[in-house]
Amino acid sequence: MHSFSTPAVYDWGAGGLEIIVPGSYRMTGYAPDGSELWRVDGLTYQVKSIPVLAGDRLFFNGWAPGGEPAVRLELPPFGEMSERFDANGDAELDKEEIPANWLPDNWAMHDRNKNGMLNARDWAHYRARRVSENSCMAIRLGGRGNVTGSHRLWRYQKSLPDVASPLLYEKVLYLVRNGGIVTALEPASGAVLKQGRLSDAIDSYYASPVAGDGKIYMLSETGKAVVLEAGSDWTVLQTNDLGEEVYATPAIGGDCLYVRTASKLYCFGE
């Protein structure tokens, strides 16, 4: 499928570099020569957030439409589908053979050879997408091979951001979901420390949160700039309105917070 995440580089010092690539359905660690070192399964089909590295831990959020636990579909593999539903026995599933509640709403995307039916390859393409699940997860680095069972430490599946990346700051992991829902997670366990709504900034969030000076900064799509006091019991200190769209993640340099809105570049400092 297609994804929008940016790879990360992990430096093992004398152990060399590792390139970590989040993609559809899996996260993969590569050596600089391109050979695969490890992979973790269970990512959703289309990821946008970037990995957050801390020590030998990696935190990652992946969200795509249809991947919420309540709406995803546990579709059977093609073999089972043919046995149950291929009425005319041509090793293809047509629209009359597939149960109505399992029909793809984007048929053309999955009918790869455009013959009006889904063969085994088409069905695998569709099924992979519909069975995939949104989640925020923690991974322990350093494994080799498929380390989904041994190195994926936890998954959290509620109130996830679509685009905004997680933020790890002073031992708390923050997520901001569209609608202004902020969740603070305990990084070691994935347990929820606090969840609440930014009542003055109920909006979509494309910019990732950033932190400094004991505060968390979240900028919404329409330019609401929320300042939180950081912590497992975070609170809203201030909400300002910049009055126009923000999609870029703010940058911090020295004592300044740089924010780019649709038409301006701001520098905020003491």
Ligand SMILES: [Ca+2]
């Ligand atoms: Ca058929």
Ligand SMILES: [Ca+2]
């Ligand atoms: Ca086809």
